[in-house]
Amino acid sequence: VTNDWGFAHDLDNVSGQVAICGVGEADHTKASGRTATEIAGQAVERALADAGLEPTDVDGLMHVPMLKDRFDAAAFREHFGTTHEMWESDRGGGMVWAGTAPYEAAKALQEGKAHCIVNSFAVAWATQRGSMVGGPGQSHAEELSKQNLEVPFGWFPQPVYFATIARRHMHQYGTTQEQLGAVAVTLRRHANLTPAAIMRDRPLSLEQYLSSPAIVDPFRKEDCCLISDGGAAYIMTTPERARDLRAPVVEVAGVGLGNSVTGTHWSQQGAFTSTPQVFAAPGAFAMAGLTPSDVDVFTCYDPFTIVTLMQLEDSGFCQKGEGGAYAASGAVPFNTHGGLLSHAYVLGIAHVVEVVRQLRGEASNQVAGAEIGTYGGYTGPQASTLILRRAR
Amino acid sequence: VDVRPAFPLPDVTWEPARGFWEAAERGSLSIPRCDGCGRLTWYPRERCRRCESTGFTWTAMSGRGSLFSWAVVIHPFLKQFADAVPFVPALVALEEDPAVRIVTRIVECEPEALRFDLPLDVVFRPLEFTDVDGSVMAPMFRPRPREGER
Numbered sequence: 001v002t003n004d005w006g007f008a009h010d011l012d013n014v015s016g017q018v019a020i021c022g023v024g025e026a027d028h029t030k031a032s033g034r035t036a037t038e039i040a041g042q043a044v045e046r047a048l049a050d051a052g053l054e055p056t057d058v059d060g061l062m063h064v065p066m067l068k069d070r071f072d073a074a075a076f077r078e079h080f081g082t083t084h085e086m087w088e089s090d091r092g093g094g095m096v097w098a099g100t101a102p103y104e105a106a107k108a109l110q111e112g113k114a115h116c117i118v119n120s121f122a123v124a125w126a127t128q129r130g131s132m133v134g135g136p137g138q139s140h141a142e143e144l145s146k147q148n149l150e151v152p153f154g155w156f157p158q159p160v161y162f163a164t165i166a167r168r169h170m171h172q173y174g175t176t177q178e179q180l181g182a183v184a185v186t187l188r189r190h191a192n193l194t195p196a197a198i199m200r201d202r203p204l205s206l207e208q209y210l211s212s213p214a215i216v217d218p219f220r221k222e223d224c225c226l227i228s229d230g231g232a233a234y235i236m237t238t239p240e241r242a243r244d245l246r247a248p249v250v251e252v253a254g255v256g257l258g259n260s261v262t263g264t265h266w267s268q269q270g271a272f273t274s275t276p277q278v279f280a281a282p283g284a285f286a287m288a289g290l291t292p293s294d295v296d297v298f299t300c301y302d303p304f305t306i307v308t309l310m311q312l313e314d315s316g317f318c319q320k321g322e323g324g325a326y327a328a329s330g331a332v333p334f335n336t337h338g339g340l341l342s343h344a345y346v347l348g349i350a351h352v353v354e355v356v357r358q359l360r361g362e363a364s365n366q367v368a369g370a371e372i373g374t375y376g377g378y379t380g381p382q383a384s385t386l387i388l389r390r391a392r
Numbered sequence: 393v394d395v396r397p398a399f400p401l402p403d404v405t406w407e408p409a410r411g412f413w414e415a416a417e418r419g420s421l422s423i424p425r426c427d428g429c430g431r432l433t434w435y436p437r438e439r440c441r442r443c444e445s446t447g448f449t450w451t452a453m454s455g456r457g458s459l460f461s462w463a464v465v466i467h468p469f470l471k472q473f474a475d476a477v478p479f480v481p482a483l484v485a486l487e488e489d490p491a492v493r494i495v496t497r498i499v500e501c502e503p504e505a506l507r508f509d510l511p512l513d514v515v516f517r518p519l520e521f522t523d524v525d526g527s528v529m530a531p532m533f534r535p536r537p538r539e540g541e542r
Binding site: 147160164218265 | 399400401402403406408409412434435436441460461462463464465466467469470473476479481482483491492493495496497503508519528530532
């Protein structure tokens with residue numbers, strides 16, 4: 001397979017030019033009856049408290065381009081009772097943008113558009129589930145190529161796509177059901193160590209995994225992410241300003257962004273068992289002057305067990321196809337909070353929060369001495385790599 | 393999900409794929425061929441990704457392909473799939489250009505008998521869904537009989 005199935009974005013070097021100075025998570029739950037806006041507001045409150053900042057200190061807001069429930073300036077002002085003006089960008093939120101929001105923020109800081117920027121993302125998809133409004137399948141069912149050429153055959157929704165990808169990965173590389181199960185079991189163990197994780201009280205053994213029925217073979221339920229209410233936020237400023245605040249400084253070392261030319265049409269993707277992380281990661285590591293072997297803790301957008309293996313491979317932690325064995329080796333701790341499978345399905349924003357906490361030494365499931373952490377974002381058509389480091 | 397009442401039946405009048413569904417009704421598998429570079433282009437696009445041409449001609453395929461990958465759906469993710477499970481959605485690489493993978497279903501074969509690169513032939517079967525009126529004839533695939541078999 002050649003590399004003509006995607007491309008890397010040419011990003012300016014923002015290494016060391018933006019820091020994450022505050023992080024907050026909303027309560028992650030099953031159906032809560034709350035709106036996404038309420039959830040985001042709670043996350044932002046907690047991020048402000050973490051940073052020791054007031055709502056009026058925030059003069060920039062980033063939110064997601066594709067969902068209606070966004071915590072925009074109007075929502076911010078209403079929630080916090082302020083009237084102040086704010087710079088806004090819809091190139092933030094979760095998924096791939098949880099990894100690239102710091103790049104956009106670095107630009108806004110350089111250009112003087114804002115000095116203190118909040119990126120937030122929240123969903124109430126567990127609450128909305130009964131009405132089939134929102135949720136991960138909706139945008140796919142509404143996309144006309146998929147609606148007319150995939151859904152009628154039952155190749156829908158995402159668990160079916162990724163079960164098909166997993167089967168091909170198993171064929172190409174010898175990945176086993178046990179290796180997929182080991183990812184689910186590892187993440188559940190991490191969630192069991194994380195009080196904020198939805199699955200904190202629900203242990204899972206490999207035996208339980210293997211004896212559970214397939215829902216879309218080769219996937220069991222435990223191969224698939226949760227559907228949650230929840231969200232998180234992080235606050236960005238210059239490293240200089242961050243040093244005056246309360247938390248240890250975590251700065252951005254590198255950012256990368258890659259695309260697949262076939263977008264969400266996974267069926268036609270040239271490298272069927274790869275993510276565009278192949279294109280995103282090299283630029284991010286080059287910007288940071290680091291290699292994957294320098295990374296102490298890795299979080300990745302992991303909607304299904306197979307995606308964790310693909311992300312480990314495509315980020316360069318191991319050779320393509322060796323993700324199953326590599327994950328089992330424990331060489332790099334991954335999704336230490338439990339990931340989308342066992343922490344909460346808040347689409348990657350909490351993964352960035354987890355990396356920041358790890359680098360501060362404040363994580364529930366702390367990796368001793370972690371100095372370099374990476375988030376691998378993924379949205380199907382795009383992948384991002386965000387490399388963070390503890391400032392010295 | 394906010395879509396047509398007939399969902400998940402395809403909208404056979406949706407212009408970009410109309411040729412696909414019209415051909416299926418006649419018992420033919422048809423794919424757009426780019427008038428500029430002559431390559432098969434799937435999914436239908438307004439502009440060829442390779443040569444930027446905007447002209448395409450629906451072209452009959454042999455109906456021969458090989459099994460690229462598949463899933464076995466046991467849980468009905470849509471209520472309309474309730475009477476269909478278990479079923480086998482699959483990606484089939486076409487003989488004319490294996491980079492073109494048709495999303496389809498495998499029929500007339502037990503899931504346990506499937507293997508990668510299995511030679512397949514197109515057959516036309518009606519798509520029908522629980523509590524949805526109507527049906528649409530669609531290209532599905534079954535294992536090609538070995539030499540000497542019928």
